[in-house]
Amino acid sequence: MRRSNRANRPRRLALSALLAAAALASAGCGATTVDRSDADPVAGQELFVQRCGGCHTLAAAGTQGQTGPNLDDGFGFPREQGFPESTFFEVTLEKMEKPGYGSVMPDFDNPDDPDNFLEEHELVSIADFVASNAGTGAEPPEASADDPESLFATSCGSCHVFTPAGTSGTTGPSLDDTTLGVEEVARQIAEGGGGMPPFEGQLTDEQIEALAEYVTSARRR
Numbered sequence: 001m002r003r004s005n006r007a008n009r010p011r012r013l014a015l016s017a018l019l020a021a022a023a024l025a026s027a028g029c030g031a032t033t034v035d036r037s038d039a040d041p042v043a044g045q046e047l048f049v050q051r052c053g054g055c056h057t058l059a060a061a062g063t064q065g066q067t068g069p070n071l072d073d074g075f076g077f078p079r080e081q082g083f084p085e086s087t088f089f090e091v092t093l094e095k096m097e098k099p100g101y102g103s104v105m106p107d108f109d110n111p112d113d114p115d116n117f118l119e120e121h122e123l124v125s126i127a128d129f130v131a132s133n134a135g136t137g138a139e140p141p142e143a144s145a146d147d148p149e150s151l152f153a154t155s156c157g158s159c160h161v162f163t164p165a166g167t168s169g170t171t172g173p174s175l176d177d178t179t180l181g182v183e184e185v186a187r188q189i190a191e192g193g194g195g196m197p198p199f200e201g202q203l204t205d206e207q208i209e210a211l212a213e214y215v216t217s218a219r220r221r
Ligand code: HEC
Pocket: 006, 007, 011, 012, 014, 015, 048, 051, 052, 053, 054, 055, 056, 067, 068, 069, 074, 091, 092, 095, 096, 099, 100, 103, 104, 105, 106, 108, 126, 130
């Protein structure tokens, strides 16, 4: 498979080409303008976690995907160099709409692909969230054990369908119908296995217990 090559080798180069193109486009008059003021930052973060976080690391969203480039690394350097945030907005929007031939990244603007398709205002909200946060050093709000639903959404939702948390990841099994007990779920979270990363060390024991309680009590019976 050439996936790992594509994901790892040319990333910095690819991003600088995208940035240069976007800078040119916005310098020229008559560049297509999308109204960024329609963006909803909260929805943008949630959608990023659900649709992008499984493949992309972005600290402000609390995601750790490895398939695609780390967006904090990707945007951090150009941000330091003084590229305007509007450029990051345009690049991100463009990438979601036209990932490019052969890219593993889905086309989020193709109505014939309902699993990936996003409405314009959703695309704008995601691009706004990425542009405002990638490479800024911003961390996600501390996910507390008191709020297992948002903890689940940021740590687990990119891989698991779980209807009570509104997540739709498909890398792991749907947890709507899991028959495991609290102890077993807690062990699975701490130790991972079978393609799931271990969360021991990343989440506190308290958070792991709260998640195990949440998954076993909120699921469908
Ligand atoms: C299935 C994995 C996958 C998903 C899901 C995904 N991407 Fe990507 N993305 C990639 C890969 C791989 C690349 C690098 C290769 C390429 O450019 O196609 C990439 C490249 C990018 C880039 C260019 C970054 C750079 O350094 O070149 C941006 C921006 C981006 N993705 C944003 C997003 C956003 C926003 C979403 C969610 C709407 C998303 N991606 C969803 C895999 C994914």
